[in-house]
Amino acid sequence: MKKVLIITSRSEKTVSxxxxxRFVAEFCEKVSAKLDDITLIxxxxxxxxxxxxxxxxxxxxxxxxxxxxxxxxxHFKNWSHNTGEAPVIAAYLRANRTLFFNSEVNLxxxxxxxxxxxxxxxxxxxxPDTFYASRLKLKELFTKNELPEGFNFPLILKANDGSKGxxxxxxxDGKEAANIxxxxxxxxxxxxxxxxxNDGDYRYLFVGLDKKPLVIHRQANDDNHLNNTSKGANxxxxxxxxxxxxxxxxARKTAELLGREISGVDIxxxxxxxxxxxxEANGTPAIATGFGTDEKxxxxxxxxxxxxxxxxxxxxx
Numbered sequence: 001m002k003k004v005l006i007i008t009s010r011s012e013k014t015v016s017x018x019x020x021x022r023f024v025a026e027f028c029e030k031v032s033a034k035l036d037d038i039t040l041i042x043x044x045x046x047x048x049x050x051x052x053x054x055x056x057x058x059x060x061x062x063x064x065x066x067x068x069x070x071x072x073x074x075h076f077k078n079w080s081h082n083t084g085e086a087p088v089i090a091a092y093l094r095a096n097r098t099l100f101f102n103s104e105v106n107l108x109x110x111x112x113x114x115x116x117x118x119x120x121x122x123x124x125x126x127x128p129d130t131f132y133a134s135r136l137k138l139k140e141l142f143t144k145n146e147l148p149e150g151f152n153f154p155l156i157l158k159a160n161d162g163s164k165g166x167x168x169x170x171x172x173d174g175k176e177a178a179n180i181x182x183x184x185x186x187x188x189x190x191x192x193x194x195x196x197x198n199d200g201d202y203r204y205l206f207v208g209l210d211k212k213p214l215v216i217h218r219q220a221n222d223d224n225h226l227n228n229t230s231k232g233a234n235x236x237x238x239x240x241x242x243x244x245x246x247x248x249x250x251a252r253k254t255a256e257l258l259g260r261e262i263s264g265v266d267i268x269x270x271x272x273x274x275x276x277x278x279x280e281a282n283g284t285p286a287i288a289t290g291f292g293t294d295e296k297x298x299x300x301x302x303x304x305x306x307x308x309x310x311x312x313x314x315x316x317x
Contacts, residue, residue: 002072005061006042007089009078024077045082048089050114050132052121053150059092062137068092074100084112084160084189095122109258112160113191116258116280123257125250128193128268128277132160135189139181145174148192156193156225159184163282165228170195196277200234201227202243202267204251205285205296207303209261213251214299215240216291227268235291247276254281262287262303 008024010017028040047063059068068074074093079086087110093100100106109115117130131148133141141147147155157177159167167188171177181190200219207213215238218227227233240248251265264285269276287296 002038003066003070004038004040004073004075005064005068005071006040006075006077007048007079007086008042008044009081010044010046011078011081013081045079045085046134046136048085048133049137049148050085050088050118050130051148052117052127052130054129055121055124055126057092057095057118057121059089069096069098071098074098076100076102076105079105084110084114086110088115088118091118091122112189113158113162113280114160117191119257120254120278123253125254125257126275126277128156128196128279131192132189135181135184138190138192139178142174142177142181147174151192151194154195156195157181157190158193160189160191163284164286165226165231168226170225195225196268196270197272198227198268199271201279202238202247202269203285204240204248204265204267205263205287205299206252206255206260206265207262207287207299208306209252209255211299211303211306212240213248214292214295215243218291227266229291230286237292237295244276250276250278254278258283 006024006028008020024042028042031040032038041064043061043063047061049060049062051058051060060066061068068089076086086105087107090100090105090107094106109119114130114132117127120127129150131151153172155171155177157169157171157180162168167184169180200217203216203218205214205216216235217238218229218233218235220227220233224231229235247267251267254265255261255263258281260281260283264282266279266282267276268279287300
């Protein structure tokens with residue numbers, strides 16, 4: 001029996017979900033009744049949960065208890081209300097050779113940390129174990145103290161659209177996490193990651209991917225877990241050659257995959273086992289502010305001279 005899945009939004013900006021769900025359910029029943037070997041089912045973006053573990057990714061439909069990789073065809077509805085999730089789903093379906101419509105949802109990358117984690121994991125770039133679900137579903141899990149398999153306290157809970165260390169929390173129990181989710185801004189969505197014990201992170205600042213990046217070691221002070229200089233972390237420049245080559249390989253591959261030639265790629269190393277992870281590639285890496293602005297300005301100046309010089313050479317030809 002082939003399975004066709006409609007994914008729709010629970011958004012009530014146009015009509016109540018209760019009313020829309022009735023229409024969708026009736027439609028699925030009518031279509032399924034006319035087909036012998038095909039069943040049409042539906043779910044919502046809010047019913048899906050996303051997991052990244054090592055280089056394995058999974059999107060699971062909790063409404064129908066099925067991995068989206070097991071579906072034969074997917075119809076995206078109302079995806080404009082869920083632009084952070086829909087393109088991630090499309091990429092997952094494409095990787096599993098599952099048909100989907102409309103193809104407009106097949107964007108290069110969605111905004112947010114979830115999309116980065118899925119893209120990097122699929123391309124064998126190591127990232128922290130990551131779990132994502134709707135805020136309501138996350139709150140239910142934390143209230144019951146039910147963690148997804150493979151996740152344990154302490155955990156990192158951070159906004160999918162977070163930057164500069166904002167909305168980023170080190171969580172020690174479910175009650176604390178549930179309270180944060182309850183009090184956060186209404187439209188804020190969060191990802192969950194296993195905490196990686198560390199002695200700071202390494203920011204690889206690229207201004208052009210064919211140039212050697214600046215490397216900044218950032219280490220949190222005793223007040224919090226954040227290695228962001230905007231949150232008071234200590235910082236210093238390191239020679240890129242003083243660090244393992246694999247760090248640079250991971251950082252450059254990350255920037256290439258995301259199309260962020262000017263970016264800050266953050267590498268975190270587990271101080272207990274030495275394993276390195278990519279946290280993100282920041283497309284606005286504070287070149288004009290923060291630590292080492294003079295060095296960063298010079299790095300940018302060299303990039304512009306090179307790019308515009310190449311442009312002049314092409315014009316003369």
